[in-house]
Amino acid sequence: MQGEIRRSYMWLPVCVLFLLAAIIAGLKYGSIPLSLSELLNILFHPQDAGLKSTVVWQLRLPRVALAALVGMSLAVSGSVFQAVLRNPLADPYLLGVSGGAALGAVLALTFFSIQSYAVPVLAFSGALLALLLVYLVARAHQAATHTLILAGVMVGSLCTAVLMFLLLYSPSDPMRSALFWLAGNLSRTEAGWLPYAAAACIGVILLLWARASLLDVFTQGEDVAADLGVDIGRERLLLLAGAGLLVAIAVALAGLVGFVGLVVPHAARLLWGAGHARLIPAAAIAGAGFLVAADTLARTLLAPAEVPVGVITALVGAPFFLYLLRLRGR
Amino acid sequence: MNIPRHLWLRFIITCCILTWVPGINVFGVCATYTDALEREIALDEVPQRVVSLVPSVTETIYALGAQNKLVGVTDFCNYPPEAESKPSVGAYNSPSIEAIAVLEPDLAIIAADMATPAMLETLLKLEISVYTVYPRSISATVAMLRNLGVLLGYAEAGETLALQLETRVAQIRTEVARSDSGSNPRVMISIMVEPLVIAGTDTLPGEMLACAGGVNVAQDGSRYPMWNMETVLVQDPDIIIVSPHPGTSAPENFFLRFGQLQAVQNDMVTAIPADWLQRPGPRVLKGLNALRDAILKIKSNPEEQGDAGRN
Numbered sequence: 001m002q003g004e005i006r007r008s009y010m011w012l013p014v015c016v017l018f019l020l021a022a023i024i025a026g027l028k029y030g031s032i033p034l035s036l037s038e039l040l041n042i043l044f045h046p047q048d049a050g051l052k053s054t055v056v057w058q059l060r061l062p063r064v065a066l067a068a069l070v071g072m073s074l075a076v077s078g079s080v081f082q083a084v085l086r087n088p089l090a091d092p093y094l095l096g097v098s099g100g101a102a103l104g105a106v107l108a109l110t111f112f113s114i115q116s117y118a119v120p121v122l123a124f125s126g127a128l129l130a131l132l133l134v135y136l137v138a139r140a141h142q143a144a145t146h147t148l149i150l151a152g153v154m155v156g157s158l159c160t161a162v163l164m165f166l167l168l169y170s171p172s173d174p175m176r177s178a179l180f181w182l183a184g185n186l187s188r189t190e191a192g193w194l195p196y197a198a199a200a201c202i203g204v205i206l207l208l209w210a211r212a213s214l215l216d217v218f219t220q221g222e223d224v225a226a227d228l229g230v231d232i233g234r235e236r237l238l239l240l241a242g243a244g245l246l247v248a249i250a251v252a253l254a255g256l257v258g259f260v261g262l263v264v265p266h267a268a269r270l271l272w273g274a275g276h277a278r279l280i281p282a283a284a285i286a287g288a289g290f291l292v293a294a295d296t297l298a299r300t301l302l303a304p305a306e307v308p309v310g311v312i313t314a315l316v317g318a319p320f321f322l323y324l325l326r327l328r329g330r
Numbered sequence: 331m332n333i334p335r336h337l338w339l340r341f342i343i344t345c346c347i348l349t350w351v352p353g354i355n356v357f358g359v360c361a362t363y364t365d366a367l368e369r370e371i372a373l374d375e376v377p378q379r380v381v382s383l384v385p386s387v388t389e390t391i392y393a394l395g396a397q398n399k400l401v402g403v404t405d406f407c408n409y410p411p412e413a414e415s416k417p418s419v420g421a422y423n424s425p426s427i428e429a430i431a432v433l434e435p436d437l438a439i440i441a442a443d444m445a446t447p448a449m450l451e452t453l454l455k456l457e458i459s460v461y462t463v464y465p466r467s468i469s470a471t472v473a474m475l476r477n478l479g480v481l482l483g484y485a486e487a488g489e490t491l492a493l494q495l496e497t498r499v500a501q502i503r504t505e506v507a508r509s510d511s512g513s514n515p516r517v518m519i520s521i522m523v524e525p526l527v528i529a530g531t532d533t534l535p536g537e538m539l540a541c542a543g544g545v546n547v548a549q550d551g552s553r554y555p556m557w558n559m560e561t562v563l564v565q566d567p568d569i570i571i572v573s574p575h576p577g578t579s580a581p582e583n584f585f586l587r588f589g590q591l592q593a594v595q596n597d598m599v600t601a602i603p604a605d606w607l608q609r610p611g612p613r614v615l616k617g618l619n620a621l622r623d624a625i626l627k628i629k630s631n632p633e634e635q636g637d638a639g640r641n
Contacts, residue, residue: 030558059558176525177522187524306556
């Protein structure tokens with residue numbers, strides 16, 4: 001069975017089945033349990049009113065869609081960051097993105113309400129600004145990857161310091177909202193934004209996928225890439241900008257959901273190899289499934305209370321990843 | 331030396347009298363109090379310079395009329411508005427000991443859960459007496475109003491405040507006991523909406539709700555459970571109380587998106603200021619009245635309280 005799953009051509013059916021199972025579970029479980037036939041009935045009769053229909057259409061479906069989109073974006077951007085930075089610990093938040101986004105969000109919460117659009121907009125801008133700052137600094141130093149990483153960590157620390165300062169001076173309610181938001185929060189579904197965000201993310205993912213062979217070259221090292229005639233500076237800017245855009249959108253939609261972007265690419269790589277032509281779509285689908293499943297657990301584990309989804313992603317993801325590492329060791 | 335016996339007697343009797351008359355300082359101690367941490371606090375005179383590290387205590391001091399003794403407050407002491415012009419010693423949860431010391435208070439009033447052993451020790455080294463409070467129920471709030479009155483030399487005003495609250499509570503309890511308990515509306519008190527935090531039964535807002543004749547939908551025993559919207563739709567309370575903080579935008583909008591909620595249909599998503607419900611001070615009375623009003627409003631329109639659509 002393990003051997004079967006690990007065959008390289010198995011990635012597509014395994015990922016798709018996993019995603020489908022996660023989506024069905026996400027729609028089925030919650031405070032009101034639904035049977036499969038009830039669920040299908042509701043899905044095929046969207047015009048029906050009633051509590052269960054409302055729950056599925058207004059609450060669970062947007063949330064599952066959001067989780068899928070965020071999981072997909074984070075997993076793909078994680079794959080790209082890991083390849084471009086050639087660092088196994090790289091995750092979507094490494095280059096100061098999380099700090100910038102968090103700072104933007106907390107600024108928004110300090111001056112506006114959590115219900116306003118300021119939070120996602122400022123989080124998005126903060127993420128991109130942090131990334132831009134990192135890139136400007138690193139390029140000035142002729143861009144070794146470790147320079148980029150160090151610059152990212154520094155920008156992140158700076159943002160965190162300002163953030164702590166702001167939190168200290170904001171009253172307890174916005175502060176609690178901010179902390180909740182920072183832990184990753186999929187319950188904020190601005191349903192109106194979702195299609196646009198989805199279009200943007202999928203577009204960027206396809207663009208990144210089209211550059212899969214370039215990512216393979218980057219994994220070999222930048223000197224190899226240079227020998228092959230790749231314009232490293234330009235290509236890296238494009239790849240990082242694409243991955244950064246994905247993270248910024250994900251963060252604007254759902255706060256800082258941890259662990260997905262680090263572990264899903266690694267898991268996909270361990271299972272089906274490092275070629276990006278396969279890794280990018282596999283990470284995208286598996287990432288979507290992983291976050292949908294984690295969010296379903298987060299909603300139902302201690303229902304009616306919700307566990308922050310970041311806790312579940314790490315709690316479930318870390319042991320699974322250790323298991324995969326052991327598999328590879330054999 | 332021969333002192334007549336009656337003079338000795340006189341001296342002893344005088345000493346006894348002086349010791350027992352409050353306010354006359356013979357042996358250095360005027361009164362001892364026991365605070366929320368069961369600490370004994372001995373004060374040799376009525377405090378004249380008080381720092382309040384608790385917003386509800388600040389409010390109480392103003393309500394007692396003792397504000398001229400208040401020399402320092404926290405950044406969170408926003409009521410009454412005059413309190414904001416008093417010198418601040420920092421945030422409620424992280425006051426600056428230096429800022430307190432500069433004000434040279436003779437008494438600091440602290441919430442028991444903020445009074446760490448280290449902080450108590452530091453303040454006592456600075457010769458500042460510390461009195462802790464920790465009211466988490468209506469009766470504890472009433473007791474605090476009385477105790478602070480006695481402590482600050484405003485016993486009568488404290489008694490009046492306490493009696494006001496006690497009387498109203500008793501009055502509402504009688505009303506509720508007389509009415510048909512089967513028609514009591516099911517109420518949800520939302521402390522904040524993002525995340526959606528609900529007041530459980532074992533909290534001050536929960537107790538106020540029960541007193542006002544409402545049935546709390548959050549019955550699982552935890553104090554401030556965090557809910558998701560699905561649970562709200564399942565519970566479908568008759569009344570949703572939202573508690574906006576001063577300066578925050580309307581949290582009721584969060585629920586108005588869900589037209590199928592009974593509370594939304596019946597226009598019973600009601601805002602009551604957070605500080606009326608969550609601050610154990612004199613304004614508990616206002617919160618209690620507001621809750622009672624909301625409940626009476628729905629009781630006077632029994633046809634609105636139908637069970638239609640509820641599973």
